[in-house]
Amino acid sequence: MLLRGLPTRTIWPTPEGDAVLTLDQRVLPHRVETVRIATLADAVDAIREMTVRGAPLIGVTAAYGLALAARNDPRDAALEQAARRLEAARPTAVNLAWAVRRTLEHAMARPPGERAAAAWTYAGRMADDDVATNDAIGRHGLELLRGLVGRKRGQTLQVLTHCNAGWLATVDWGTALAPVYRAQTEGLPVHVWVDETRPRNQGASLTAFELREQGIAHTVVADNAGGHLMQSGRVDAVIVGCDRVTAHGDVANKIGTYLKALAAHDNGVPFYVAMPLSTLDRTLADGATEVPIEERSAREVTHLTGRSADGAMVEVQLVPEGTAAANPAFDVTPARLVTALITERGTVPATAQAIATLAE
Ligand code: MRU
Secondary structure: OEEOOEEOOOEEEOOOOOOEEEEOOOOOOOOOOEEEEOOHHHHHHHHHOOOOOOHHHHHHHHHHHHHHHHHHOOOHHHHHHHHHHHHOOOOOOHHHHHHHHHHHHHHHOOOHHHHHHHHHHHHHHHHHHHHHHHHHHHHHHHHHHHHHHHHHOOOOEEEEEOOOOEHHHOOOOEOOOHHHHHHHHOOOOEEEEEEOOOOOOHHHHHHHHHHHHHOOEEEEEOHHHHHHHHHOOOOOEEEEOOOEEEOOOOEEEEOOHHHHHHHHHHOOOOEEEEOOHHHEEOOOOOHHHHOOOOEOOOHHHHEEEEEOOOOOEEEEEOOOOOOOOOOEOEEEEOHHHOOEEEEOOEEEOOOHHHHHOOOO
8 A cells, every 4th residue: 555655565575585674563653664574583573562463464474584584494393483483472363373384384395495485485475465365355345335335325435443454454455444445446435433442542543544645534533432423323334354253253353343343233334344364263163262362561551652742752651550450452253243254255244154165
């Protein structure tokens, strides 16, 4: 998508091929800075510290991380250990393990001397595949939006999204925002309600940033505003991304997604989940009890980071000194609240039967 008017991916290899570069999502939207990932440790840190975040992007970053590890030591035990370090960096998004295991398998099928090059090429292909996948999700999602436009009699379509499942969460296009970007290129008038997404504020900082860069009309709202907006008829569809979807269609996504799904259900607003097949975990049935939910630092709840009037990045404390805080980073929306899953192979109901038809 566009960054300062130029088409840009979120991760790309250096011309020398000795590292990958990525945007530092911790300082957006206030500063656009690139970060160099040249070692396994760099990749693990970037994922854990959320320099890169979003399920598909952490998967591709990990694939490159494994390729970089193979340059250092391509033997079986070393690569297996590198894979485990990458997988442990964040627990909820299954794309991470999906990408690591695929890259590992691809590399291990070759003699040690060829593994680093094979894994590097494979990671690049995975990045390209992510772009194609999201492009397809955008086209399928566009059909859903077109279906809603009929009822609007030319008025702007109102989409609500939670967290950031846009370009910045993937290599390009995004998942939940891909249909919105498609709508823009097709001339469909669309406005996005952007949940701020406490505590890390991926909506307020990242989704607002990328929608602004693409020239899409949007309004940031406090997380608690969604129910009211839906009740007063100001949302035509909710589209969110996902970090892990079970074989029965339960959806793990950023904390707060479940509340939006409940409000959408109560108000008859369609609730769509954009789901690349890399996010499907066929080994799990019941999301609420089986999906590992990441617990992040309490400091993300007790403190806020932003830009001060003089342009410096500052952190401020919100709570009384010593206040306890909990920070579950994801929640699970039961399949019964999901209107449909938008995948690269088409839109399907969130049912075990429909999901089973989505071949590997
Ligand atoms: O903690 P984050 O910012 O990595 O969480 C991101 C989300 O929850 C996204 O909605 C999800 O990864 C889908 S991204 C296409």
